Amino acid sequence: MLEVKHLSKSFDQLQVLQDVSLHVSRGDVTAIIGPSGGGKTTLLRCINFLEKADKGQLVFEGKTYDLESITRKDMAAIRLKTGFVFQSFNLFSNKTAIQNVMEGLVIARHMPKDAAREISMRALDQVGLRDRADHYPSQLSGGQQQRVAIARAVATSPEIIYFDEPTSALDPELIGEVLAVMRELAQSGMTMLVVTHEMRFARDVSTRTIFMENGSIVEQGDSRQLFSEPREQRTRDFLRTISAER
Amino acid sequence: MTERLWRILVESFPKILLPGLKMTLPLTVIAFAIAMVIATVVALIQFAHIRVLTQICRFYIWVIRGTPLLVQLFVVFYGLPNVGVRLDAFVAAVIVFSINEGAYAAETIRGALESVPAGQTEAGYCVGMSYTQIMWRIVLPQAMRTAFPSLSNGLIAMVKDTSLAANITVMEMFMATQRINARYYEPLALYLEVALIYLLFSTVLTYLQGIGERKLDSYGGRHARHA
Numbered sequence: 001m002l003e004v005k006h007l008s009k010s011f012d013q014l015q016v017l018q019d020v021s022l023h024v025s026r027g028d029v030t031a032i033i034g035p036s037g038g039g040k041t042t043l044l045r046c047i048n049f050l051e052k053a054d055k056g057q058l059v060f061e062g063k064t065y066d067l068e069s070i071t072r073k074d075m076a077a078i079r080l081k082t083g084f085v086f087q088s089f090n091l092f093s094n095k096t097a098i099q100n101v102m103e104g105l106v107i108a109r110h111m112p113k114d115a116a117r118e119i120s121m122r123a124l125d126q127v128g129l130r131d132r133a134d135h136y137p138s139q140l141s142g143g144q145q146q147r148v149a150i151a152r153a154v155a156t157s158p159e160i161i162y163f164d165e166p167t168s169a170l171d172p173e174l175i176g177e178v179l180a181v182m183r184e185l186a187q188s189g190m191t192m193l194v195v196t197h198e199m200r201f202a203r204d205v206s207t208r209t210i211f212m213e214n215g216s217i218v219e220q221g222d223s224r225q226l227f228s229e230p231r232e233q234r235t236r237d238f239l240r241t242i243s244a245e246r
Numbered sequence: 247m248t249e250r251l252w253r254i255l256v257e258s259f260p261k262i263l264l265p266g267l268k269m270t271l272p273l274t275v276i277a278f279a280i281a282m283v284i285a286t287v288v289a290l291i292q293f294a295h296i297r298v299l300t301q302i303c304r305f306y307i308w309v310i311r312g313t314p315l316l317v318q319l320f321v322v323f324y325g326l327p328n329v330g331v332r333l334d335a336f337v338a339a340v341i342v343f344s345i346n347e348g349a350y351a352a353e354t355i356r357g358a359l360e361s362v363p364a365g366q367t368e369a370g371y372c373v374g375m376s377y378t379q380i381m382w383r384i385v386l387p388q389a390m391r392t393a394f395p396s397l398s399n400g401l402i403a404m405v406k407d408t409s410l411a412a413n414i415t416v417m418e419m420f421m422a423t424q425r426i427n428a429r430y431y432e433p434l435a436l437y438l439e440v441a442l443i444y445l446l447f448s449t450v451l452t453y454l455q456g457i458g459e460r461k462l463d464s465y466g467g468r469h470a471r472h473a
Binding site: 048049050076079080082083084086088090091092093094095103104107108109135136137138139149152153156 | 363365366368369370371372373374375376379383384387388391465466
């Protein structure tokens, strides 16, 4: 359902992404792992047009878009069918939890308020925060904020949700609750593309794993296989340093 | 204090306060309201980096902040008739005060807009909102909250600055006081009296600012109640 072809991106002289191609099928939970500065986040941001790619194509629901020249209208149309969860949550500070979730339904999708409230409540329920619906982000813990952010993405029934290091900004004791929500979401059949440093999530929850380094994809494949018998030496080296840290 | 002086002060009080309520107050309220509209538009244009318009806005702010308010009043009221634009003194004052305050407030609001984390704008795009929707519903409300104390400052300053309008024949509080003083010649007492009335006006506004800030402080900020 989603395909990225030959994506390249550089900031000034620095080549951040080099000819990246990948493919996501419906229901896939794909983890993108690799050392920091490898271009993982930039990749996600380019696919959702938060960064402008220098070159490359996006195939979404059978239609091909040139990333360097995509129109605002196409961007808006694709964004209505995708969700994005940020490392730093980025909840709207002037809105309560439920208002954060409703905003995309009522304002962007012109859904009647009552229907939107019902859907939003269900989404908050799904992430275990029904009782925090009327709290402002500043009254919630980091883990709770991120769960609201996930509810905000889920409520719009997107075709795919992108996660950009969703647990990296969290205190260690709060990571578990967010991962648990993501795991449930994965089991419910949601298509997910997840940039993460949580190796256990990548290995146990994701169906496919992509290993990226220095702006290009080194290896991708079935998660269990990639973790147990990586083909590339660089993947092996990375996984060894990661497990040594544990 | 002699009995004569006391009588003058008591008699003058309504004669000063009335122009205050009839001129100073409406002038301030109308000019400030227009200034807020100008400032918001000018700030949003700059924030969105709309090319040519941004340059026009910078020019406007540069000229207005770089010239004295009194001179601006004179140019508009005494100067413009030379090119055939004859304005009522009150109208001229409203125009000058709103354009003047608009320039300062625009900078305040622009700074406040920039203080809203860019991530919230990105999140807005990601849930499918348009730029206008994001500005109107997410960024501007938060910016206004941040700008509120500074904007209140501007309002209080404007109440006092309206005394300059006496120079272009607007019959406001200060002008009224000058007239009374011309008759009795008690400058110290009378000018202190009008100062006191300005202080009264400012105090009321400061009080209202406090209420406003508490009202606006509803994002679960300082007065957040944790469950």
